Amino acid sequence: MRIALTIAGSDSGGGAGIQADLKTFHQFGVFGTSAVTAVTAQNTVRVLDWEAVSPALVARQIDALATDLPPAAVKTGMLGSAKIVDVVAERIAALRLPNYVLDPVMVATSGDRLLDKKAEDSIARRLLPLAQLVTPNLNEAAILVGKAVGTPDEMEEAAHTLVSMGARAALIKGGHLRHTEAIVDVLVYDGVVRRFSHERIETTSTHGTGCTLSAGIVAGLALDRSLQQAVSDALDFVHRAIAAAPGLGDEKGHGPLNHFVPAPPRPPSEGL
Numbered sequence: 001m002r003i004a005l006t007i008a009g010s011d012s013g014g015g016a017g018i019q020a021d022l023k024t025f026h027q028f029g030v031f032g033t034s035a036v037t038a039v040t041a042q043n044t045v046r047v048l049d050w051e052a053v054s055p056a057l058v059a060r061q062i063d064a065l066a067t068d069l070p071p072a073a074v075k076t077g078m079l080g081s082a083k084i085v086d087v088v089a090e091r092i093a094a095l096r097l098p099n100y101v102l103d104p105v106m107v108a109t110s111g112d113r114l115l116d117k118k119a120e121d122s123i124a125r126r127l128l129p130l131a132q133l134v135t136p137n138l139n140e141a142a143i144l145v146g147k148a149v150g151t152p153d154e155m156e157e158a159a160h161t162l163v164s165m166g167a168r169a170a171l172i173k174g175g176h177l178r179h180t181e182a183i184v185d186v187l188v189y190d191g192v193v194r195r196f197s198h199e200r201i202e203t204t205s206t207h208g209t210g211c212t213l214s215a216g217i218v219a220g221l222a223l224d225r226s227l228q229q230a231v232s233d234a235l236d237f238v239h240r241a242i243a244a245a246p247g248l249g250d251e252k253g254h255g256p257l258n259h260f261v262p263a264p265p266r267p268p269s270e271g272l
Contacts, residue, residue, distance in 0.1 A: 002222040003069050004030045005097070006215065007062065007088055008077030008105070009038035009050070013249070015256025016208030017077060021215040023259035027237070028219035029266070033069050035061035037088075038080040044207055044249030044256070047114075052080035055087040062091045073099035073222035075214050076127065082119040089126035099221040102131035102167070103214035106140045120144075129166030133189075133227060135214045136162075137173045150177070152184045152195065159188035171217075171231055175209060187231055194228065198239045205245030205255035212257055213238045223266065233264040 004025050011017035018034045025032030037058050040050040065071065074097045079085050092100055104123050106115045115123075124144055128134060134144075141149045141158045144165075149158045152174065159170035169189030177184060185196045216237045220230025241257035249255040 001029075001031050002072045003033060004215075004218050004222045005033045005035065005062075005065055005071035005074045006077065006218070007035040007037060007058070007074065007079075008103075008211070009040055009080065010036055011208070012039075012041055013043045013207070013256070015044070016211045020208040020211040020257075020259065021075065021077070021218075024212050024215035024237070025219050027259060027261070028216065028223070028263040030219040030222050031069075033065050033071065035065065037084050038078055040078075044253030046253070050080070050114075052084060055081075055083045058084055059087045059091055062088070062095070062097075066091075066095045066097065071097060071222070072224075073101070073218040075101040075103055075218040077103045077211055077214070078105040078114055079119065079123070080115070082116070082122040085119055085122040086126055089122075089130060092127075092130050099218065100131050101214050101218050101221070102127050102134040103210055104134060104136050104140045104144065105210065106143055107137075124165065128162065131167045132221070133169045133171060133217065133231075134162055134167040135171045135173060135210065135217070137210060138176045141172050152177070152186060155184070155186040156188065156193055156195075159186055159193075163188055169227055173210065173213065175206065185235060187228070189227055196232065196235050198235065201239075201242050203242060203245060204251075204253070205242060205247065205257060207249075207254040207256050209238055209242065209257065212241060212259065216263070219263075237261065237263055 006021035022032040155172040162170040216234025244258040
């Protein structure tokens with residue numbers, strides 16, 4: 001059984017963060033491990049409060065897993081502070097953790113800002129060059145590249161910029177695109193550009209979409225799927241999880257996805 005590691009914050013509402021990651025890993029048939037970076041007090045409406053875990057304890061969690069349960073793929077989500085970003089980057093590099101996917105969690109679905117400027121700069125400087133793939137939404141892409149990103153063409157330009165900044169590949173998520181009937185996600189890797197299109201589902205049950213997507217990609221990479229296949233499978237999983245959302249939480253908030261939908265089937269080459 002393959003192992004995947006999530007280095008991220010805990011969501012008390014269970015729809016995002018390490019909770020969403022571990023549920024997604026399980027659905028893909030991958031054993032999930034976690035290094036907790038922050039504890040949040042949140043629900044489907046908003047983030048009420050949060051506290052970061054000490055950088056030293058984050059490092060100890062990663063070291064403990066690397067020596068006994070080494071992951072085949074890794075993701076980072078909410079990191080909380082520049083010091084945590086720096087220690088995570090140092091441990092990923094020192095331990096040579098493979099198939100690293102950077103989900104640069106900077107803004108919650110509710111609109112709450114989750115990082116300060118220093119931490120955002122550290123992500124671009126320290127983590128981006130280590131990433132096999134970076135998966136920002138439109139707001140996060142704009143922060144990273146320093147300019148507005150609001151159309152598919154601007155998404156493609158931003159993805160190329162992120163690759164030039166050190167990431168091996170970039171997937172810009174288009175869930176916040178306006179005035180479009182379909183959701184477009186843009187992947188740039190190895191000089192290739194691919195646009196994925198899915199029908200837009202009118203729903204407020206979108207809490208944890210970014211976490212779930214990056215976790216699905218990590219699971220696919222842990223299973224030795226190609227980057228393009230891992231991205232395609234994860235996008236399909238998220239689309240169906242949104243469509244089957246259970247409708248939990250306050251109607252004024254953003255409810256969770258349905259992580260119980262089946263993952264895309266394994267290719268025959270993967271076996272059982």
